[in-house]
Each structure stands twice: as C-alpha cells, then as structure tokens.
Amino acid sequence: MKNRIFAFNDTASFEKELIQFKDWCKENGSPTICFQIHSEELDPEKLSSVWNTLEHVFPDVPWFGNSTSGNIVNCDKASEISVSAIIFEKPTSKFEIYQYDFSQKSISDIACEIEKEANRNHWVKAVEIYHCISPFSTTLLCEGLDALAPDIQIFGGIVCSPDITSHNSCVFSSVGGYTRTGLLVVFYGGREFYVESRKISGWKPIGRNFHVTRSEGNILYELGSIPAYEVYNKYLNIKNDKNFFYNALEFPMLYEHNGISIVRAAGASNPDGSLTMSSDIDEGSIVRLSYGEPQLIVDSIKTESENSEMFAPEVLHIFSCAARKAFWSQHEPTYEITPFKKIAPNTGFFSHGEFLREKGHLNQHNITLVIASMREGPVVKREQVKNDIEHREKSTRLPLAARMATFIRETSFELEQINSKLRVMNEHLQDVATTDSLTGLENRLAFDALLNTINQEDSEANDWTMFLMDVNGLKYANDTFGHQAGDALIIAAANVIKNAYGNNGNCFRIGGDEFVVVTRAPQESLFIQQTQLKNSVDEYNKTALYHLSIAIGESRLCSDTGVRKSISDWKMEADLNMYRDKVRYHKTIENSENKNxxxxxxxxxxxxxxxxxxxxxxxxxxxxxxxxxxxxxxxxxxxxxxxxxxxxxxxxxxxxxxxxxxxxxxxxxxxxxxxxxxxxxxxxxxxxxxxxxxxxxxxxxxxxxxxxxxxxxxxxxxxxxxxxxxxxxxxxxxxxxxxxxxxxxxxxxxxxxxxxxxxxxxxxxxxxxxxxxxxxxxxxxxxxxxxxxxxxxxxxxxxxxxxxxxxx
Missing domain, CATH: 1.10.3210.10 (Hypothetical protein af1432)
Structure with missing residues (x-):
C-alpha cells in the first residue's frame, strides 16, 4: 500500500504530474487506486478544476475529498489543495465510496444505510467518515453506527474551513458530487488489508469531579447545581470576554462517556452562565477540568507513535483538531505529530471534531488527534522494531506543571470527602432545626396569645377544652430512622389532628413533638372528634412507612364542680393526662413488639x-x-x-x-x-x-x-x-x-x-x-x-x- 502526493497549484502542472503517474501505474501492473483531495478552498468552481483534471487523465478512477482548516502531508503543513493517490498493491484489497446528504435523509436513516452496506460487504474492516458541520448533534450517527460488527474500526473527522469559528464546510466525490450538507463514507477492507486506529489527547485531569446537573445537547447549563461558567470563573479566573475560547482551550473538560474519557471544549460562555460545548454532554455524567502541559502532550504522542510503529503501517491518515493548532500557537501547527513522520507516508487535515470507535462505541471527540494506520500483508521486521523501542531510554522526569496537577487533583479528592461529611452533618442540623412552618399549624406564640385571651375573658366563659397531644416514639424515630422519619410523623400527626379538630377548634404545634387543640365545641361532640382522630390515625397506618401513634391528655377549663381553673393548672392537668396515656403506649411496645x-x-x-x-x-x-x-x-x-x-x-x-x-x-x-x-x-x-x-x-x-x-x-x-x-x-x-x-x-x-x-x-x-x-x-x-x-x-x-x- 502506498501514497503518491500531488500539490494542486495550476491545472497544467497538475495534469502533467498525473500523466507521469499514469505511466508509472502501467509499468507497475496497473494497481487499484483512488484519489483523495484535501482542500482549504471551498469554492466548487475552483475545486472543479481538480476533479475535472483527475477524470480527464484517470476517467474510471474514483475520487473523494473534503474541506479543511489546513492540510497535512508527511507531518508537515501542505499546500492549499493537496491530492493523494491511495495505491492498493494486493488484488484482494477493496474500497467503496458512499455519499449522503442531510437535507435529503435523516441522520438515523443514513446510519441505518451505512450499517446495511457494511453488513452486505463482508470484506469491510474499516469505515472512514468525513462529516460536514451541521446544526444537529452527531450523537444519532454515533449511536446508529454502534450496530456495526464489533471488529469493524471506525474513524474520521468533522470537516471545516480555515476559519474554525465558521460553520462552512463541504465534501465531494465522484459518486455524489459537491455538497455542504453531506456525509462522506469510505469502506476499506479485504483479506490482506489491516488497519489499526488510535487517539491521542494529552490532556490530564485536574481538580475535583463535577456532576452535570443540567444540560441539553451541547449546552451545558449547570455543574453541581451552579452555572457551568462559574467553574471556569471560580477555579481558573477565566473571564467571559473575547478571549474566553482561547483561555478555556487550555483547560477543556474530560467527559466520562461509554466507559472512556472524551475531551469537550468550551466554545463560548453565554449570558445565563451556560457554556456552549464542542459536542453533547449527557445530564447526570461526570466531568473534570483538564490541562494541557506541552511536554506531557509531546511525550504521550511519542509513546503512541512507538505503539503505532509496532503495527508497521504503510500509510497513515491523520485527523487533528484545528483547536490544537491554537494550543500550539508558538510552534508550527504540525509540531506535535513530528514523531509519526518517520513511521510511514501520511496525509491528513485539521478538523472540527474527530471520530473514533472504542469498546464497541463510536464517539465524537474534540481537541483530539486520531491516527489510522493501514497496511497490506503481514508485519515485516516487527521484532526488530519492538526491540528498538524497548531499548529506547524512557524519561521519568515530570514537568513541574504535571506534579502540581497531581497535587491539586489529590487534595481536591480529599476535600471532596471532607465536604461530603460536612453535607451530611449540615443536613442533620437542618432536620433538627425544624420550625412550625413544617406543619402549617399555628405556633407557640399563637397558642400563648390565645391562652392570654382566654385568661382575660369573663369568668363565666368556662366552656373551653384543651387536648395536649404528643407523638409517641418520635425521639426513637429520630434517633433510629433519622429526622426525615420524625418529620414525616410530625406532618402526619398535624394532618390527622387538623382533620379531626380543625373545624371546631384551634390547632397548634408548640414543640418538636407536642401539639395542642383548644376548642369550645360542646362536650357531646368531643367524643365524635376523638373517634375521628383515631380512625384517621388507623387509616394512615395502613399504608404508612413510619407508624404513627399519638398520646392525648384532655382537660376542661371548668372542673366538674363548676370551679374555673387557672391557666397553668389547666395546662398541667392536660399534660399529666397525656403522659399517663404515653406510659401505657411505651409498656405495650416494650413488652410485645420489639423483643428479639x-x-x-x-x-x-x-x-x-x-x-x-x-x-x-x-x-x-x-x-x-x-x-x-x-x-x-x-x-x-x-x-x-x-x-x-x-x-x-x-x-x-x-x-x-x-x-x-x-x-x-x-x-x-x-x-x-x-x-x-x-x-x-x-x-x-x-x-x-x-x-x-x-x-x-x-x-x-x-x-x-x-x-x-x-x-x-x-x-x-x-x-x-x-x-x-x-x-x-x-x-x-x-x-x-x-x-x-x-x-x-x-x-x-x-x-x-x-x-x-x-x-x-x-x-x-x-x-x-x-x-x-x-x-x-x-x-x-x-x-x-x-x-x-x-x-x-x-x-x-x-x-x-x-x-x-x-x-x-
């Protein structure tokens, strides 16, 4: 498998080179070829000169291409329009080109068609994707292509233009023509065709975990229930100004999805504190800020290039995110991929986003480097390559930024554990500090005010009755089951008390588990109200999680002999009667229900x-x-x-x-x-x-x-x-x-x-x-x-x- 590279500068010189290449093909047995075009130029009239020349010299040879933010040839920045002849030397190697248009079919239907074509062509080993920038998420495409056979590798990129902030992009081919709303797919395979794909991000996690508490598609609203932008503002002091994208680019988010870490860049901060991310982030997922340390990135690329070298590729296809160019602004845009230069001839481009299938799932990445290694036939000299790599000196010296990031990450984890314990303690204190607003009943101040009014009434107004009530076992419920259980019992008690007495009396909560009803209802109606209270409690307990029992102490303001009691004696009598009822309850529980x-x-x-x-x-x-x-x-x-x-x-x-x-x-x-x-x-x-x-x-x-x-x-x-x-x-x-x-x-x-x-x-x-x-x-x-x-x-x-x- 080989590559032959052409730089399109003008039609005449390009045609001359193609004719020479055609002669070479004849001399070498007319191998199977196809042409790939990478172009920073999006104008179809200008591009037509390229494919018209190709079709004139090679009338039966297919071609395909895409727009880019920059072209790569042999790990160097290439000309504005570069053409690569992909040469297959083995007769069993095959390829097929498919082109789809989003304006004519839904992305789900397109994914279904790709799956059917791959299943029909059993020789397929790899699917290469060139995806125009679209107003919709790539999630449906990724999920749709998960259905492909697990041994098929998928890789590719989202095509773009030299202006990475623009949505202009295009794909074109001999099977589908030119479109700005399309998807280009190339199948590779055959008995003697081998492929291996890998990704390199180089970004390392820093700081604490954040839970995505609110998101919609690629709009990230909240992290840990606070506006997402506040994370960048609070922890990194990044302001919401014209430099936000470039400042945040150094600290993208690592997003856990499908069991792997995916890089997501914050493209913009919005007035409501949300962030427009480079791609979707699922609600409920975990993200962490990451940092890009140049030396660590270079070291990780060097390691991956050595792993790629073990595969002994003959051709490399490179998809490098255009945002990485901005990161390496002090260097040539291809600075980081230099280690791949010596491995095999390569072509590629700077993309808007990258695709790679891992662990059976296709994911879209950002600020990531994807490398597809291809060859025909078995590995040659693999053991020698392996020995060379193993004997290369490995540096164990870490940059200062890497060591600081590790320190910050570990201390952040310890702080998260401490904060978790503090949250539990604060919740406990909040439960203990409940107020009368929990029940909606009148509070102690209102009760004291009513008693003061009764005390000042005419001495003949003796038709008052007080019911002092206490929720049995509330302390036990609080101590054993927590204050949420106690709150549930208090609310339930308030409801049944209000249902029984609310129409004929005043209902109060005067303490944690204490309630009072003061009523002027006739004596003959009090039995009916108490019966109603008992029935309400029984009905509640049929389906309740926490058992409700209420001790009741009754006292009338006027004694049986007609003597009006003092307010303090009236309250004391009700209190004593209530505690007598409570003692009976505790004896029952202790003797019959909780033993062994x-x-x-x-x-x-x-x-x-x-x-x-x-x-x-x-x-x-x-x-x-x-x-x-x-x-x-x-x-x-x-x-x-x-x-x-x-x-x-x-x-x-x-x-x-x-x-x-x-x-x-x-x-x-x-x-x-x-x-x-x-x-x-x-x-x-x-x-x-x-x-x-x-x-x-x-x-x-x-x-x-x-x-x-x-x-x-x-x-x-x-x-x-x-x-x-x-x-x-x-x-x-x-x-x-x-x-x-x-x-x-x-x-x-x-x-x-x-x-x-x-x-x-x-x-x-x-x-x-x-x-x-x-x-x-x-x-x-x-x-x-x-x-x-x-x-x-x-x-x-x-x-x-x-x-x-x-x-x-």
Whole structure:
C-alpha cells in the first residue's frame, strides 16, 4: 500500500504530474487506486478544476475529498489543495465510496444505510467518515453506527474551513458530487488489508469531579447545581470576554462517556452562565477540568507513535483538531505529530471534531488527534522494531506543571470527602432545626396569645377544652430512622389532628413533638372528634412507612364542680393526662413488639431463601460483593460494616410478596411488577420496628433506586441515593445476572461486565461502577469462590432475558 502526493497549484502542472503517474501505474501492473483531495478552498468552481483534471487523465478512477482548516502531508503543513493517490498493491484489497446528504435523509436513516452496506460487504474492516458541520448533534450517527460488527474500526473527522469559528464546510466525490450538507463514507477492507486506529489527547485531569446537573445537547447549563461558567470563573479566573475560547482551550473538560474519557471544549460562555460545548454532554455524567502541559502532550504522542510503529503501517491518515493548532500557537501547527513522520507516508487535515470507535462505541471527540494506520500483508521486521523501542531510554522526569496537577487533583479528592461529611452533618442540623412552618399549624406564640385571651375573658366563659397531644416514639424515630422519619410523623400527626379538630377548634404545634387543640365545641361532640382522630390515625397506618401513634391528655377549663381553673393548672392537668396515656403506649411496645426482633429477622431471611432454590445464598453473595466494592472505594470500616449488614438484609421484604408472583417463571404483568416493587418498602417497615439504625433502613429502602432517577420506591436520583444503596445496586445486579433463576439461565461474566459498563450513569453510579470495572478480576475471583458448592455460572442462550429479571 502506498501514497503518491500531488500539490494542486495550476491545472497544467497538475495534469502533467498525473500523466507521469499514469505511466508509472502501467509499468507497475496497473494497481487499484483512488484519489483523495484535501482542500482549504471551498469554492466548487475552483475545486472543479481538480476533479475535472483527475477524470480527464484517470476517467474510471474514483475520487473523494473534503474541506479543511489546513492540510497535512508527511507531518508537515501542505499546500492549499493537496491530492493523494491511495495505491492498493494486493488484488484482494477493496474500497467503496458512499455519499449522503442531510437535507435529503435523516441522520438515523443514513446510519441505518451505512450499517446495511457494511453488513452486505463482508470484506469491510474499516469505515472512514468525513462529516460536514451541521446544526444537529452527531450523537444519532454515533449511536446508529454502534450496530456495526464489533471488529469493524471506525474513524474520521468533522470537516471545516480555515476559519474554525465558521460553520462552512463541504465534501465531494465522484459518486455524489459537491455538497455542504453531506456525509462522506469510505469502506476499506479485504483479506490482506489491516488497519489499526488510535487517539491521542494529552490532556490530564485536574481538580475535583463535577456532576452535570443540567444540560441539553451541547449546552451545558449547570455543574453541581451552579452555572457551568462559574467553574471556569471560580477555579481558573477565566473571564467571559473575547478571549474566553482561547483561555478555556487550555483547560477543556474530560467527559466520562461509554466507559472512556472524551475531551469537550468550551466554545463560548453565554449570558445565563451556560457554556456552549464542542459536542453533547449527557445530564447526570461526570466531568473534570483538564490541562494541557506541552511536554506531557509531546511525550504521550511519542509513546503512541512507538505503539503505532509496532503495527508497521504503510500509510497513515491523520485527523487533528484545528483547536490544537491554537494550543500550539508558538510552534508550527504540525509540531506535535513530528514523531509519526518517520513511521510511514501520511496525509491528513485539521478538523472540527474527530471520530473514533472504542469498546464497541463510536464517539465524537474534540481537541483530539486520531491516527489510522493501514497496511497490506503481514508485519515485516516487527521484532526488530519492538526491540528498538524497548531499548529506547524512557524519561521519568515530570514537568513541574504535571506534579502540581497531581497535587491539586489529590487534595481536591480529599476535600471532596471532607465536604461530603460536612453535607451530611449540615443536613442533620437542618432536620433538627425544624420550625412550625413544617406543619402549617399555628405556633407557640399563637397558642400563648390565645391562652392570654382566654385568661382575660369573663369568668363565666368556662366552656373551653384543651387536648395536649404528643407523638409517641418520635425521639426513637429520630434517633433510629433519622429526622426525615420524625418529620414525616410530625406532618402526619398535624394532618390527622387538623382533620379531626380543625373545624371546631384551634390547632397548634408548640414543640418538636407536642401539639395542642383548644376548642369550645360542646362536650357531646368531643367524643365524635376523638373517634375521628383515631380512625384517621388507623387509616394512615395502613399504608404508612413510619407508624404513627399519638398520646392525648384532655382537660376542661371548668372542673366538674363548676370551679374555673387557672391557666397553668389547666395546662398541667392536660399534660399529666397525656403522659399517663404515653406510659401505657411505651409498656405495650416494650413488652410485645420489639423483643428479639433482630433474631426473628435473621430467621425470616433463611425462610425466604429456602422457599426458592434459585435464590438460595443470594443475600450472602450480595453481602460479600458489597463488602469488596466498599473496600475498593476506600470507605471506612464503620461504613463497610453498615453496608455489608444492609446487603445481607436488602431483600428481607420479599417475605411479604406472594409466592406465585415472586417465583413466576414467565414475564410479570404490570400489576405483578407493582407488587414486586413493594419489597423494599416492606423490608424497611420490618427493620424499623427493631433496633436497626436509620442509615441501614434507608439503604434497604432505596437499593432499587437508579442513578438516573427512574428507580423505585421514591425515584431518588444521583447522590441523593445513599451510597450504601448505590453499592448494593451493583452487587445485587452482578449476582442476579450470574445466577440461574426460575425465569431464565445465568448470564456470562463478560455479558455481566458489559451490562454494568453500558448502564453507568443510568442504573449505576458511574464513579462506583468505574471502580468495580477496574477491580473486575478480583470481584470475579470472589464470585467463583462464593459459588463453589452452590450453583455454577452459566451462559444464557438469550442475553436479552436479563431485561426481564424481577427486580428490574
């Protein structure tokens, strides 16, 4: 495989060179050739001279080309219009050119056609893309081409013009003519054709992680719930002025997508604080600022050039982002790619964006260098090349900027951990500092004002009754289940009290768990109101997560003998009666409901798993996987202990699910799935009746929440889900997928890993998932050890059946 390069300066000299090349082709057996044109000129009238000359000298030879922000030939800046003859020397090598127009077909339809053509031509090994700048995202194209056979490599670039801020661009070919709204695709392949593609960014992460809390396409609105621009302003002191693009260019964002880091540049800062990014960034993903240190970039390119040299390419195609030219403003634009010059003849151009397929996914990159290495036939002298590379001296000296960036990155991580703990403490303090606005009832000041009014009334006005009420077990609920449980009980108590007495009296909240009703209702109606209160409490407890009980103390302002009491005596009597009622409540709970409940719950787990041999030992395995993951995350021993205990108890609520639903072999109906979805709530109810802590109950309650907010029972999203629940979600999925169930076979370990990787940021916390994937082999060793003596890991005949697993 060879390249022959021509610089188009004028028609006459170009034609003369082509005729000489045609003679060479005849002398060398007339190999298969095609012509590729890179042009900084976009005018079709001027460009027509190029392809008209090609067709005149080589009437049957196909050609294709694109506009650029600069041309590259043998790692040097090339002429305004450069033409390359791609020469295939092996008779089995093939290529095909396709051209599509966005104005005539949707991008989804175009991606579908490309897939069909590639599947029809089984010889295809590589797909090269030249994409005009368009007003829409490239996401649909990337996702559509993911369906191509996994061994097909995809690479290319978004074509542009010398003005990188302009949207002008074009592609042209012998099969589709000239268009400014098109997509050019070239298939390469054949039995003796080999290709390898790689990317180089050189950008290194710096500082803390930021969660994308709001974005739409390529408009990034919020990072960590603050305007995205504030990140650049606060951490880098970059102002929103005419130099924003060039200043921010040195600090692009690293965007975690499809399991890899993708560079995204901030093209502009908008008045509302949003950023117009170079390409889409998904909401819910994680980004980090990065920096470009020239020496590190050069070193990374040198390393990748050595790896490319091992492939022994005969031709290189280079796609270098035009924004990198701006970064290397103190050097020649091709300064950084010099190490590739000695490897093989090469052509390329400066692009608006770059495409590369990795891990089965096609991604669009920015400020990135993509290199496609091609050759025909086996590698020659590979061992000699390998030995030369291995004996080259490797420098271990890091630039000062690199060392400082590492320091900043690590200290930022430590600060994130501290801030996370502070957030938990602040939330706790906020819960403790609740006010009467929580209930909407009148507060203590209003109560004292009413008592003052009653005290000043005529002594004959004795028809007042006071009900002093206290929520039973509120302190226990706060201490055990957290103040959100206490708040729920307070709100529930306020509602039932207002429903029973609000029409005939004044309702107050005078303390954390204390309520007062003062009414002038006739004595005969008070029994009806108390009955209504009891019925309201009973009705609430039928579906409530936290059990509500209210102690009540009644006192009338006028005694049975007709003597009016003082205000203080009136209150004291109601208070004493209320505490008598509360003592009765506590004795009942202590004697009958909480004795040895932890032991009973452990028995219930064994009973539940004994009902279904397919889920036997499930809780034990999830507990072990969860402990491993928690240790991989570097959590404290107390946190690890909490998570492992919760993992062991996570499915205790299934004891309350009917067997015909739980073990149903077929697909669940929507009604049956709603029943299944109750098991975290049932489990939390069981645990909250014992001495289990609030944190553990919350983990069990939320272990089926999804990171994207589409889980259950409460649809929590992102970091609002307890970290223990996020850990168990992955551990539970691993065991579910690799276990044989009544409704499907077990999944393979490879399929399980792919599902986790695919659902990062969707079902699973991407940060935790990434750590799991990094320690996958250790986790697999534990999985195989756990299953010794139990069921074995199988390979499902229908991987799609994972979608039907009961806990979804």
């Amino acid at each position: 409940l932890k032991d009973l719950i452990s028995c219930l787990i064994s009973v539940e798993e004994a009902k279904d041999s397919y889920t036997a030992h499930h809780s034990e395995r999830v507990r072990e996987y969860s402990e491993l993951i928690a240790r991989f995350l570097g959590l404290s021993e107390s946190s690890i202990s909490l998570i492992t205990h919760a993992a062991h108890l996570h499915d205790i609520g299934k004891i309350g699910i009917r067997d015909n639903v739980l073990t149903k072999p077929g697909k669940l109906t929507d009604e049956e799935f709603e029943i299944i979805k109750q098991h975290p709530v049932i489990g939390a109810k069981i645990l909250m009746q014992s001495n289990y802590t609030h944190e553990m109950v919350q983990i069990v309650l939320h272990h089926h929440e999804r990171y994207d907010g589409r889980g259950y029972p409460e649809g929590l999203k992102g970091e609002n889900i307890p970290i223990g629940a996020r850990v168990i979600a992955i551990a539970d999925s691993i065991d579910a997928m690799t276990s044989k169930r009544v409704y499907r076979d077990a999944m393979s370990l490879d399929y399980c890993r792919e599902e986790i990787e695919k659902n990062l940021g969707k079902m699973y916390d991407p940060a935790i998932g990434k750590v799991v994937l990094e320690h996958w082999n250790e986790l697999v060793d534990s999985l195989l050890h756990m299953r010794t003596g139990h069921q074995k890991v199988l390979v499902s005949s229908d991987p799609s059946s994972w979608r039907e697993h009961r806990d979804r």
